Amino acid sequence: MAIPKVLIIGGGPAGCAIGIELLAQGITPILLEKKGKDKNKLCGGLITNRGIRQLELLKIPLNPSIFFNTSQVRFYNCGEKILDYQSSKGFFCVRRQAFDNLLQEEYTSRGGILSLNSPVISIDQRKQLVTTSNGTSYDYDFLIGADGVNGLSSRATNPNPPKPALCLEVFVPKSNGLDGINVIFGVVQKGFSWCFENDNSIGIGLGAIDYGSYQDLKQSYELLLQTHGKSIEGTPKPRAALVPYSGRNRTIAQNKIILVGDAAGFVDPILGEGISYALESGRLAARAIVAPKPIEAYKKSVSFLSRRIQAGLRMRKLFFNPTINKFVLNEFRKHPGRTAHICDNLVLDGSIGYEDLLGMIKLAIGRR
Ligand SMILES: Cc1cc2nc3c(=O)[nH]c(=O)nc-3n(C[C@H](O)[C@H](O)[C@H](O)COP(=O)(O)OP(=O)(O)OC[C@H]3O[C@@H](n4cnc5c(N)ncnc54)[C@H](O)[C@@H]3O)c2cc1C
Incomplete structure (x- = not known):
């Protein structure tokens, strides 16, 4: 069988996972990433055991300088602490820039081709051709859409995508009273807030599905800081990002295009956890590509993720x-x-x- 030409758009966890797994299967893909190494992605960075299992399957070293281990868990509701315990499960918080860079380095050190600063600006599904903003065109046998929640590839296969959730987040220096994993209810409706500690900062954020306007969500963010960030000076300006937190089914594979991670809408519908789903769907997509009917094989192999999401x-x-x-x-x-x-x-x-x-x-x- 001829080795298929696989092109990946997006060098986040989903794109790197499929790249790494394809290399293990003897296929060298080309990965196009629009940003450089200094990207600053918004994310709580919590990696659960589910994600750690995927990282182990991909043989990614859990380097302590990137994976901050914490076990302190607290739940709050409307300012009241309702749970405070030491978890027996190991889980990690990462800073996304360092984590994504690690995955990209693992991919290239195993022989993968990575082109940074290469935003894809068009996909011609009929000619199976992708063009980047610097004018370079790439043909493909399979195109992997790993370009996130609002990427070109998911819009190519889902012209009317479901409405994503909106998140606001800010990173502040570590300070007294803010450590471990804090999950906070009662600040936003149909969503939740968090304070997650990583190796050098605390990410404070919130996300909601029905958030009214951006201003409404910003008011909730200010309330969050008043209640849980009292020792923080001023009101740091949050940044906003989307999560494909909504439910409607999407087309996840068609016409030689396979979507993975956020592009496929694979995110826990309550927690917004997406890193483990991105890694797992990427890994499964690589396995499907070497199957006799890749599109069908992929849909079948991720059907359990879709069922999990539907139950959620x-x-x-x-x-x-x-x-x-x-x-x-x-x-x-x-x-x-x-x-x-x-x-x-x-x-x-x-x-x-x-x-x-x-x-x-x-x-x-x-x-x-
Ligand atoms: C505020 C916030 C907090 C979150 N917290 C957590 C958390 O604590 N734990 C968790 O598990 N998940 C969390 N998530 C979700 C998690 O960030 C995503 O589910 C995860 O990043 C999905 O990985 P991905 O590889 O599918 O997409 P992404 O990480 O979004 O990667 C997509 C990549 O594609 C690139 N790209 C986009 N368009 C193009 C293009 N045209 N050409 C080339 N490249 C392109 C982007 O630059 C990007 O690097 C959070 C999300 C947000 C917004």
Whole structure:
């Protein structure tokens, strides 16, 4: 069988994962990334056990200078601390620039071709040709869309994409009282806020699906800083970014184009966790490309991710219902041991799924 020419758009976790896995399969792809090494991507950088398993499968070294290990977890609701515990699960926080650079370096050191500062400006699906802003054209047998939430490749296959969630985030120096992983409810509706500690700073952010206007979300951000960033001087200006947090099904593969990561909408619909999904879908796409029918093989291999996301969407409808949300968070407060178990196994480890959590909630409601 002739070795297919694979072109990847986007050098984030999804693009690097597929690149690294393709190299392991004997295929040398070309990866086009629009930014240089000094990109400053907005992201909480929390990597759960799910993501760590993917990194191990890709043989990425968990270098302590990049992977900051923390186990302190706190939940808040409307300013009140409802849970504070040391997790038994190992998880990491990274600064995205360093993390993405590491993945790109792993990809190139294993023989991958990477072209930085190469924004793709057009995709000709009929001619199977991609052109970058500097005028270079590349033909392909398979095009991998790893260009994120609002990228050209997902727009080529999904002309009417579902509305993404909007996030605001700021990074501040480490200061007293802000450490570990803090998940904060009650600041935004249909979303949540976070303070995540990495090796040299704290990322404070929030994201929501129905956020009204940008100004409404900014007011929520100011409230977040008042409650959880009291020791921070001034009101640092947040930056905004999108997460494909919405539910509607997308076309994830067609006409020699395969979407991975955010471009495919693979993000946890409640937590917004996307790094592990990006790594996993990238890895699976590389395996599908060497199958007899790559497009079909890919759709089949990621169907479990789509099912997980669909269950999460049902859970989200319940969780963001104000009455149910109040009840659930109250249950969290009353039963810290059970909540820590759910957090460790659902959020941080992935060993229980949203389906299981739905069952637990039904049981809890039935007992009342
Ligand atoms: C504020 C915020 C906080 C988050 N926090 C977390 C978290 O704590 N944990 C977690 O797991 N997830 C988090 N996420 C989600 C996570 O960042 C994404 O799911 C993840 O980055 C997806 O990886 P990706 O490779 O699919 O896309 P991206 O990381 O977006 O990478 C896409 C790449 O494509 C490049 N690109 C785009 N267009 C072009 C083009 N035309 N030509 C060439 N290159 C192009 C971009 O420069 C980029 O490098 C967060 C997201 C946001 C916005």
